[in-house]
Each structure stands twice: as C-alpha cells, then as structure tokens.
Amino acid sequence: MTTGAPGRPRIGLSTSSVYPESTAHAFTYAAAVGYEAVEVMVGIDALSQQVDAVRQLSEHHEIPISAIHAPCLLFTQRVWGVEPWGKLERSAAMARAVGAEVVVVHPPFRWQREYARDFVNGIAALEESSGIAFAVENMYPWRASRRRMEMYLPGWDPSEEPYANTTIDLSHAAIAQSDPVAMAERLGPRLRHVHLTDGTDSAKDEHLVPGRGTTGADAFLRQLAATGFAGEVVLEINTRRCTTREEREADLRESLEFAIEHLAVVPADAGDGA
Numbered sequence: 001m002t003t004g005a006p007g008r009p010r011i012g013l014s015t016s017s018v019y020p021e022s023t024a025h026a027f028t029y030a031a032a033v034g035y036e037a038v039e040v041m042v043g044i045d046a047l048s049q050q051v052d053a054v055r056q057l058s059e060h061h062e063i064p065i066s067a068i069h070a071p072c073l074l075f076t077q078r079v080w081g082v083e084p085w086g087k088l089e090r091s092a093a094m095a096r097a098v099g100a101e102v103v104v105v106h107p108p109f110r111w112q113r114e115y116a117r118d119f120v121n122g123i124a125a126l127e128e129s130s131g132i133a134f135a136v137e138n139m140y141p142w143r144a145s146r147r148r149m150e151m152y153l154p155g156w157d158p159s160e161e162p163y164a165n166t167t168i169d170l171s172h173a174a175i176a177q178s179d180p181v182a183m184a185e186r187l188g189p190r191l192r193h194v195h196l197t198d199g200t201d202s203a204k205d206e207h208l209v210p211g212r213g214t215t216g217a218d219a220f221l222r223q224l225a226a227t228g229f230a231g232e233v234v235l236e237i238n239t240r241r242c243t244t245r246e247e248r249e250a251d252l253r254e255s256l257e258f259a260i261e262h263l264a265v266v267p268a269d270a271g272d273g274a
Helices: 023-033 051-061 084-098 113-117 119-130 170-176 180-190 217-226 245-263
Strands: 010-014 037-041 065-069 102-105 133-137 142-144 147-149 166-169 191-196 232-235
Touching: 010 023, 010 065, 010 245, 023 037, 023 051, 023 245, 037 232, 051 084, 065 084, 065 232, 084 102, 084 119, 102 191, 113 119, 119 133, 133 166, 133 191, 166 170, 166 180, 170 180, 170 191, 180 191, 180 217, 191 217, 217 245, 232 245
Parallel strands: 010 037, 010 232, 037 065, 065 102, 102 133, 166 191, 191 232
Antiparallel strands: 142 147
C-alpha cells in the first residue's frame, strides 16, 4: 500500500468528481489542486476506457493512478460489453497496466441473478488470479416515499460478507442511514478504500463536498487516522452544479483541505516519542 504525506493515507481524486468534464480534465484539476493520485471511473467518456490514454495522462501529469472503478453503474451497463465478469477482468487488466492496486466494484443488482449467485466467491477468485484487490463498495436500499427496496445482491453492506477488500462511500452510507464509523469498525483491516464525500438524509445519492452534509465525515476521517488506516482516500464529489471551472476547482480544493485537516491525527498507538 502507498501513503501520502508522512503519517497519513494518500489522498486522490475520482475522475467522476469533474463530470461532465472529461477524464483528461480530471487529471489537470488533480495536478493543479495538489491531489496525490487519481481514481479512474471507467464510464461513457471514451478516453476512460483506453488503457494507453489513461497511462499517458498519468505520466504527463506525473500523478499516479490509485484505483480503477469498474463500469458497474446503471448508466455504464453497456461499457465494455454486457457480461459483468468480463468487465471486471478488463478492469483488473487496466489496473495492472497503469500501476493501480485496486479495482472498485459495486455488488450486483438484484436482476443480475446469475452474476450475483457466485459474486462473493467470484471476487475472491479474481483477486487470486489477477493479484489486484477488488474493493467491494457499500451501497444502499433504494428509497421511495416510506418504502425501502433492496436492490443489491448479496446485499448493500459489504461488512456482512467475507470480502477480503472493501470500499466505504460516505454518500452511500448517508442514504442507507448507516453509521460509517461503525461499518469501518466491523470491517477492520478489510477496509481498503474510501470514497470521501458527504450526504444528508435525502434519498438521493448527493456526493456533497465533505463537511457540507450530516454523515460526520470529519469524525470518520479522524477515526481512520487514529486507527492507522493504510488504504486510499479518494474524493468522489458531485460538482455538476458548478457553473465555472473556477467554482469547480474551489470545491475540489475545499475537499482536499478538509481531508488533509482531519486525517492529520496522530494514531492512538503512536506513543509520546519519549
């Protein structure tokens, strides 16, 4: 695993944070603002699907790639074909080619029954064969009025399954009305990756700038720091409402400063240095 500044995890930027601007723009923002890595969301931007192009962006901006996010969102269902295991194999191949150690993946939708049937064992087998960590992300029940619909199999909470590597996304935790600190405690060393963002009690996946919601993003980061979390922290926020590049850059800068501030906590077992 890699680290950022001494004493804290590396802080990266998800390319999805600058949508509708492109993957190329995301690298430019990351370098300008001072992020230490980039997570590439493989999506409808054709460049994000091209290994050589992604590697060239990393080399040009001299910024490493911390993770590849597999194309498993609703609007990326046809990216790299429709066969889900093939998508994950291509994601692992891209990760190896660009020097990333992690592929972020969502659990299957309920209608993907064949894929879901052996998802837990299949993920373990992929990790063994590829040498890449597949960090399964927490999701949430879909909420409509007072109804909660379970839309993921084997479930939205990765702490309930024996995955070796997992991701906590704070916006998803907000929708699920789930305590991310408690989830991190349940996961222990299996927590490999974090999508730092924020949310409220809304049924929408808000992906707010951290600190603007109610999930306790500051306390969550301090808990990570105190327990010596050695994985990756990646900002994954929604900046679609920004009307100018300056406004988008300001949100990205505020997010990075928030992460640095609250990860700068001495681990509980660090001793007094005497």
